[in-house]
Amino acid sequence: MDADNRIRQEGGTTAREATIDAIIGRRVTGSVLPALLLAACNRHQSALAPFGAEAASTRTLTIVLLVAAVVIAASMTLLMRHAIRTPGERLTHDQGMKLVLWAGGVFPTILLFALLAASLPLMRPAPVSPADLRIKVEGEQFWWRVVTAPGPGQLVSANEVRLPVGRTVAIDLAGGDVIHSFWIPGLAGKMDMIPGRINTLVVRADKPGRYRGVCTEFCGLSHALMAFDVVAMEPAAFDGWMAGQRGASATASAAAPGAALFARYGCGGCHAIRGTDAASAIGPDLSRYGNRATLAAGILPMTTANTAAFIRHPEATKPGVRMPAFDHMPEADAVAIATYLQGLK
């Protein structure tokens, strides 16, 4: 093979590689762009799909600011294009200084002040009265302790926040161990949960449905695996749900084989199930486990197999989880406990 041939061949390879690169590039663009756009179709965890008053005004403000930013960028581009294309000495010194004063000083000041004034009303927290429903949420590594209507007759639960539509609700937020942040994108802005301090977020849902919230402050290895379900209910349905949930679990039967195993493996050392001896508040309350839509704080679908697998190897789903692994537990026992837990409704 002479040198010319080799060069031609190498050139051919380069051309082929370039073609392949172009095809891959096109494919990546072809798949990434629609994926980015499809993200806008998310209705259950999106600040652009609000189901509450505060998120709706935040979305309006976002649109106003975005439009203003685009208009400002476009006008600046046009102005710069005009300045570059215009021959020199078209403006006298005085005219130039006046242009700088008005276009560079007065106009931006007025515009920025208008945008500031448009955004400030959102900083005013919604009014709340002592008669309004309170929900206390504590962030833990890596789950949420939810106490609806704290006080006598309170309802303790985990990883699921239920709200009545059309009523003002004050959510008291605290960090149980480290700093977390509570965010239901469709409902309101995010708020930090700080140990030893209570931050109150006042919200009002206006559209029933199932939504999702997330932790938005890095809190440990499984920070990204710390979500929760949000259920906005019609007021009457919410009142009925509250009344029905306060008592012992409907199918909490001591006769279930899983119930005995739950006690024998010492699960009650951390977890509580109303109506049984298990009353510890270290881990998530499991009283109505079977009613929840997801497992492991909004991460896995609620199935017996997932529950059994989580009991034996929680760290496989959530790295850094505080619950110890039960890898010595026979699978049949884990399935029995999972079946018992899923029956708690």
Next chain:
Amino acid sequence: MRRLVERIRRLSVSLWTLIVPPTVWAGHFLFSYLWAALNCAKAGRFATFPTLYVAGTVLALLLIAAAGAIATVQANTPGDPPPHEQSTDLDRLRFLAVATQLLAVLSAIGVVFTATPVAFLTDCR
């Protein structure tokens, strides 16, 4: 008034007038934060009638306006149009004066932009 203007005109070239507006702006910024924080921490609620805050803001704006007025008198000293780039006493004075004027305008806007959110806030949450 004319005697005051004459007096200002006789002032020597100084960086002091130049640094007054941004320093007042910074002081007012700190004052705004302390105002909100102290009221919330000590009284437990936001001040409903913020006389002291309004007075502090007006004082800040007056100080900035004074520096701006001195700078305006000095900038109007007769001479060539800008840029004031010669190494002469006159150009140095006029350069500092124009810079002070611009800083005074910026600082006044800054004070107003800082005071507006405080006026809008009603709650310590």
